[in-house]
Amino acid sequence: MKRILVIGGGIAGTAAALALHKAGFDAAVHEAHPDTAEDIGAFLTLASNGMRALAQLDASDAVTSVGFPLSSMRLLDDRGDEVAHAPLGEAGDALLRYRCLRRGALNAALQAEVTRRGIGLSHGARLVSIENGPDRVTARFADGSAATGDLLIGADGLNSTVRRSIAPDVRPVYAGQRVFYGYARCAPAAEDTGHITMVRGGPAAFGYAVSPEKETYWFARVAGEALSADELAPRTPSPWRRQLVELLREDATLAADIVAASSDGIMVTNATEIPLGTPWRSGRTILIGDAAHAASPATGQGASMALEDAVILAKSLRDAPDVASAFTVYEACRRPRVEHNITVSGQISRGTRAPSRTGPAATTPRPGDDTLVAQLEWDTDIRTVAGSTD
Numbered sequence: 001m002k003r004i005l006v007i008g009g010g011i012a013g014t015a016a017a018l019a020l021h022k023a024g025f026d027a028a029v030h031e032a033h034p035d036t037a038e039d040i041g042a043f044l045t046l047a048s049n050g051m052r053a054l055a056q057l058d059a060s061d062a063v064t065s066v067g068f069p070l071s072s073m074r075l076l077d078d079r080g081d082e083v084a085h086a087p088l089g090e091a092g093d094a095l096l097r098y099r100c101l102r103r104g105a106l107n108a109a110l111q112a113e114v115t116r117r118g119i120g121l122s123h124g125a126r127l128v129s130i131e132n133g134p135d136r137v138t139a140r141f142a143d144g145s146a147a148t149g150d151l152l153i154g155a156d157g158l159n160s161t162v163r164r165s166i167a168p169d170v171r172p173v174y175a176g177q178r179v180f181y182g183y184a185r186c187a188p189a190a191e192d193t194g195h196i197t198m199v200r201g202g203p204a205a206f207g208y209a210v211s212p213e214k215e216t217y218w219f220a221r222v223a224g225e226a227l228s229a230d231e232l233a234p235r236t237p238s239p240w241r242r243q244l245v246e247l248l249r250e251d252a253t254l255a256a257d258i259v260a261a262s263s264d265g266i267m268v269t270n271a272t273e274i275p276l277g278t279p280w281r282s283g284r285t286i287l288i289g290d291a292a293h294a295a296s297p298a299t300g301q302g303a304s305m306a307l308e309d310a311v312i313l314a315k316s317l318r319d320a321p322d323v324a325s326a327f328t329v330y331e332a333c334r335r336p337r338v339e340h341n342i343t344v345s346g347q348i349s350r351g352t353r354a355p356s357r358t359g360p361a362a363t364t365p366r367p368g369d370d371t372l373v374a375q376l377e378w379d380t381d382i383r384t385v386a387g388s389t390d
């Protein structure tokens with residue numbers, strides 16, 4: 001049985017481990033953080049395509065135990081008037097419905113599922129280097145330990161160490177927006193549950209969703225120069241609330257009041273993407289998730305794309321006759337689709353493309369939409385539904 005080292009225990013890495021285990025491989029996850037509590041702050045939405053990938057891993061229950069469902073998206077103009085209200089994705093299917101989750105809760109749920117299935121998961125294992133041999137690959141960690149396997153999957157996110165070993169000159173690129181997140185109890189829209197509301201046409205791309213516990217999860221994407229590491233550092237009280245409230249007061253929606261009602265933990269990050277054409281593989285090593293194709297957050301697809309990667313890579317390794325062909329099939333299935341997402345999301349962030357008026361689920365069709373269901377379906381042979389591998 002092939003032993004596969006998975007570097008990174010985030011969304012891509014944990015899902016890959018579940019998929020590899022289901023396909024009969026001996027997978028082990030090596031995660032840098034000493035516990036699961038990393039990045040508990042930010043939240044994200046999993047779209048129906050990501051939920052479909054989780055269902056193929058028999059992991060829906062693990063994830064629907066956290067977060068809350070979203071059935072539709074409302075679009076407001078800067079006067080607060082509703083200009084669209086449309087169902088989100090496969091809203092009628094309880095397993096495939098969009099879900100809003102704190103990133104830390106999603107990671108913890110997926111890590112718990114990995115452990116529950118008896119898959120190895122070590123924390124505090126920060127990869128520092130890789131040695132690719134003809135038959136084996138060795139990962140070396142900051143604490144002096146090492147692990148050897150037949151393959152290594154780099155699921156170590158935006159600033160991937162694995163990617164540096166494959167493509168040392170590639171750097172993440174700023175996509176023109178700062179992204180703020182926060183949470184508010186007793187916010188003015190607290191009755192507004194079950195959907196995500198987006199405000200467009202104002203000084204920021206603003207969105208919020210209200211949990212069943214009446215907590216408002218909000219984000220604001222604001223054009224500007226990239227923030228420095230010092231400006232990005234968490235601070236209490238946050239210097240951002242006053243600035244955001246002033247900015248958002250320019251429109252007549254609830255946005256400024258929601259931010260004003262927020263707790264101190266306002267987070268900020270730069271919207272960042274990986275350049276198109278970045279190499280994903282070398283020898284016995286391959287990249288998935290943000291390590292391969294991080295996109296700016298405008299389309300809200302990064303986590304869902306990472307989940308798709310996990311299923312399709314495991315199926316490629318299961319179905320192809322050798323590792324090189326498996327990597328080729330995986331890349332043929334994935335590259336057009338994820339690079340389209342980087343492009344569209346980057347254009348929205350840079351203001352050169354208008355976002356869809358009916359929500360992320362209804363953005364222009366993506367490459368691979370027509371074959372995705374078959375590619376994710378666990379029992380189909382990936383080679384019969386892959387795109388061209390020329």
Ligand SMILES: Cc1cc2nc3c(=O)[nH]c(=O)nc-3n(C[C@H](O)[C@H](O)[C@H](O)COP(=O)(O)OP(=O)(O)OC[C@H]3O[C@@H](n4cnc5c(N)ncnc54)[C@H](O)[C@@H]3O)c2cc1C
Binds near residue numbers: 125
């Ligand atoms: C502001 C913002 C908003 C977003 N909103 C959404 C959204 O609404 N919907 C959506 O689908 N996506 C969203 N995303 C994208 C989503 O968060 C990412 O696409 C997703 O987290 C990628 O998962 P990953 O596992 O590839 O990377 P990560 O989640 O970053 O996980 C990487 C893991 O690798 C570990 N690691 C890093 N270096 C090492 C090392 N050297 N050794 C060992 N382990 C290491 C890290 O600790 C981490 O646990 C958003 C992203 C941002 C920045």
